[in-house]
Amino acid sequence: MAVNRREVLQWIAGAAALPVLQGCQSGRRELESASQQSRITVEELDAAAERPVLRLDGLDWPILIQSVELLRKRNEYFVRVRSKDGAEGIAVPDSRAEYLHPIFNKLVAPYFIGKDARELELHLWEVYRYQSNYKLQGLALWCPVAWVEFAILDMLGRAAGKSIGQLLGEPVREQVPFYIASGRRDTTPQQEVEYLQQLLARTDAKAVKFKIGGRMSRNADAMPGRTEQLIPLVRKALGDKIDIHADSNSSYDPPQAIKVGRMLEDIGAVYYEEPCPFDHLEDTKRVADALTIPVAGGEQEYSDRRFRWMIANRGVDIVQPDLQYYGGLIRSTRVARMAAVAGMPTTVHISGGFGFVYMLHLASYIPNIGRYQEYKEGTEKYAGWFNPPLKIADGAISVPKGPGMGIANVADVLQGAERVA
Numbered sequence: 173m174a175v176n177r178r179e180v181l182q183w184i185a186g187a188a189a190l191p192v193l194q195g196c197q198s199g200r201r202e203l204e205s206a207s208q209q210s211r212i213t214v215e216e217l218d219a220a221a222e223r224p225v226l227r228l229d230g231l232d233w234p235i236l237i238q239s240v241e242l243l244r245k246r247n248e249y250f251v252r253v254r255s256k257d258g259a260e261g262i263a264v265p266d267s268r269a270e271y272l273h274p275i276f277n278k279l280v281a282p283y284f285i286g287k288d289a290r291e292l293e294l295h296l297w298e299v300y301r302y303q304s305n306y307k308l309q310g311l312a313l314w315c316p317v318a319w320v321e322f323a324i325l326d327m328l329g330r331a332a333g334k335s336i337g338q339l340l341g342e343p344v345r346e347q348v349p350f351y352i353a354s355g356r357r358d359t360t361p362q363q364e365v366e367y368l369q370q371l372l373a374r375t376d377a378k379a380v381k382f383k384i385g386g387r388m389s390r391n392a393d394a395m396p397g398r399t400e401q402l403i404p405l406v407r408k409a410l411g412d413k414i415d416i417h418a419d420s421n422s423s424y425d426p427p428q429a430i431k432v433g434r435m436l437e438d439i440g441a442v443y444y445e446e447p448c449p450f451d452h453l454e455d456t457k458r459v460a461d462a463l464t465i466p467v468a469g470g471e472q473e474y475s476d477r478r479f480r481w482m483i484a485n486r487g488v489d490i491v492q493p494d495l496q497y498y499g500g501l502i503r504s505t506r507v508a509r510m511a512a513v514a515g516m517p518t519t520v521h522i523s524g525g526f527g528f529v530y531m532l533h534l535a536s537y538i539p540n541i542g543r544y545q546e547y548k549e550g551t552e553k554y555a556g557w558f559n560p561p562l563k564i565a566d567g568a569i570s571v572p573k574g575p576g577m578g579i580a581n582v583a584d585v586l587q588g589a590e591r592v593a
């Protein structure tokens with residue numbers, strides 16, 4: 173079973189509820205031919221990205237940041253931001269805080285002390301310059317920046333009585349459809365299928381994503397023959413009603429990536445994630461040009477200019493900024509805006525744990541999200557932090573209600589947390 177790229181991209185973006193299509197056409201070439209007549213310019217992408225994101229209605233007074241703290245409660249990390257007038261906001265980092273806390277405490281948090289939180293967009297640039305932080309360009313810098321941004325947005329939302337969606341855009345949805353993601357490569361094909369079935373049963377998902385290749389492996393598989401056996405077996409076991417995504421995590425060179433992509437086309441998969449090493453942009457474009465299945469990428473990206481290249485040159489069909497690796501919601505919103513200019517959907521990557529909550533907020537106000545967003549479970553742990561509790565129904569998760577991130581009782585959540593020096 174193969175699919176037409178243009179129709180699938182419309183379906184992924186939610187532009188039309190199309191069924192999986194029969195037949196094979198060179199949709200990529202048709203798309204490129206049509207786009208030549210109205211080539212997206214770098215200037216158009218810059219104009220979309222540079223528009224202000226943060227909406228400051230109702231925040232008419234300075235909100236000066238007094239403290240930025242990294243806290244730990246058992247295995248969970250938190251960032252707490254407080255203003256001089258008593259406002260407070262928190263964030264929940266991923267587990268990388270365990271080894272990135274020196275960068276957070278020494279190079280990121282100090283910049284924000286005394287700054288007006290309302291100028292957050294400016295601060296995202298200035299913290300990059302602070303203490304020559306730009307020399308650390310990458311995940312190690314932008315994760316700590318994202319954690320502070322999340323906490324500041326929570327504080328601003330609480331001060332203004334607005335949700336994150338209202339602070340950063342116009343909310344357009346209250347439920348977000350998701351695919352449930354398996355992160356395993358230690359399974360045989362049969363074991364992986366059984367694990368995917370368990371995930372589907374636990375989450376009521378309508379779509380899945382599984383791992384192929386060996387992960388940054390120069391064409392080696394996780395175990396001999398695993399990918400070639402797994403791809404058709406997943407479709408056979410799950411049936412035609414479950415939508416399938418596959419992620420190679422930078423496993424292949426272009427010839428092998430194209431070969432594997434053809435297998436995914438044969439089963440009608442929705443998209444093919446990171447077929448080539450993530451920084452091999454031209455190789456990824458070569459794969460995308462050769463296939464009809466949409467190619468997704470951007471999980472490891474930290475540069476707005478490289479995202480701009482990917483969009484302007486159609487190096488991928490779907491952009492995937494990680495909300496923590498890339499530096500937060502505001503920077504990711506700018507990527508989604510550029511993608512929208514080019515008619516491309518945004519399906520963010522999440523880092524697990526509490527990360528899906530930030531995905532829900534972004535998806536609440538970005539019009540051009542993909543049909544499914546990533547989910548790695550977590551409602552069973554975090555749903556009760558919100559009022560009403562987060563809920564899964566018919567393959568979608570409810571967006572948190574209330575101001576800021578929507579956590580109902582911050583004091584209860586932080587009770588027993590200790591500062592990480």
